[in-house]
Amino acid sequence: MSAKPKVAFFDFACCEGCQLQIANLEEDVVQLAGLVDVVEFREVLTGSAPEYDIAFIEGSITRKADEERLKNIRSRSKLIVAYGQCAVTGGINRLKNRWQTMDEVKKQVYGDHFNMPHLDTYRTKGIDEIVKVDLYIPGCPINRDEFLQVVKELLLGKTPKMPNYPVCVECKLKENVCLFDTGITCLGPLARAGCGAICPSNGAPCDACRGTVADPNKNAMHEILMKYNYTVAQIKNKIDIFGVDPEVKK
Numbered sequence: 001m002s003a004k005p006k007v008a009f010f011d012f013a014c015c016e017g018c019q020l021q022i023a024n025l026e027e028d029v030v031q032l033a034g035l036v037d038v039v040e041f042r043e044v045l046t047g048s049a050p051e052y053d054i055a056f057i058e059g060s061i062t063r064k065a066d067e068e069r070l071k072n073i074r075s076r077s078k079l080i081v082a083y084g085q086c087a088v089t090g091g092i093n094r095l096k097n098r099w100q101t102m103d104e105v106k107k108q109v110y111g112d113h114f115n116m117p118h119l120d121t122y123r124t125k126g127i128d129e130i131v132k133v134d135l136y137i138p139g140c141p142i143n144r145d146e147f148l149q150v151v152k153e154l155l156l157g158k159t160p161k162m163p164n165y166p167v168c169v170e171c172k173l174k175e176n177v178c179l180f181d182t183g184i185t186c187l188g189p190l191a192r193a194g195c196g197a198i199c200p201s202n203g204a205p206c207d208a209c210r211g212t213v214a215d216p217n218k219n220a221m222h223e224i225l226m227k228y229n230y231t232v233a234q235i236k237n238k239i240d241i242f243g244v245d246p247e248v249k250k
């Protein structure tokens with residue numbers, strides 16, 4: 001039997017884009033394979049195991065049946081890592097929670113057939129609303145390098161720390177022109193860094209796909225809102241797309 005830690009990957013409601021980030025690690029897959037024994041990963045292999053040292057969970061919880069499956073995985077895993085914003089907060093799937101009822105959501109998709117019995121969807125939840133989560137890897141999608149770093153640190157017995165400073169720090173280090181100066185709203189002052197400010201560096205606003213920093217400097221954001229005539233409601237509406245960071249919820 002292999003002495004390497006047993007690692008498994010599971011997905012719930014999501015686009016599977018975060019799994020693809022891992023499947024596309026290319027030469028780093030060899031490095032990963034040398035560190036762990038991947039025993040379950042639907043996207044890249046068949047097979048399973050009765051228990052795991054680390055279970056990586058992707059996707060949000062949207063049905064009662066998901067809860068039972070997730071609890072079963074929790075009962076068989078020493079560590080649970082929520083990876084990708086769908087698992088961390090519910091992610092983009094949370095948009096359906098803006099409707100008053102799930103019947104309204106189902107009508108949007110299925111029209112007159114919205115009442116079919118298998119359409120048992122409910123309000124989207126992050127996985128920590130069902131089971132205890134030991135670690136979060138934010139992002140939509142996750143950053144591959146950050147994922148590898150997390151795996152290495154976990155194997156060394158360390159507790160990985162996510163950056164707790166805003167995207168603006170990385171953006172300013174790159175000497176970008178601030179998008180607010182061009183009339184574009186950007187969540188960089190509140191968003192959790194770690195992506196290298198990839199969006200503003202390419203002319204697109206940050207939408208806080210990695211959630212918000214645990215202690216957002218609201219005063220700095222407030223000053224920016226006042227300076228550029230934005231409202232708190234406009235910003236809140238945008239933040240809600242990817243959900244509030246778990247550390248902020250606590």
Ligand code: SF4
Pocket residue numbers: 014015016017018019058059084085086087091092139140141142
């Ligand atoms: S976090 Fe984004 S990329 Fe990852 S599975 Fe969810 S929607 Fe897809």
Ligand code: SF4
Pocket residue numbers: 167168169171172176177178179180186187188189197200206
């Ligand atoms: S607000 Fe956006 S564009 Fe401006 S510095 Fe911050 S991250 Fe960069």
Ligand code: SF4
Pocket residue numbers: 140167191192195196197198199200205206207208209210
């Ligand atoms: S810049 Fe913002 S939206 Fe873009 S990847 Fe980074 S955190 Fe996500």
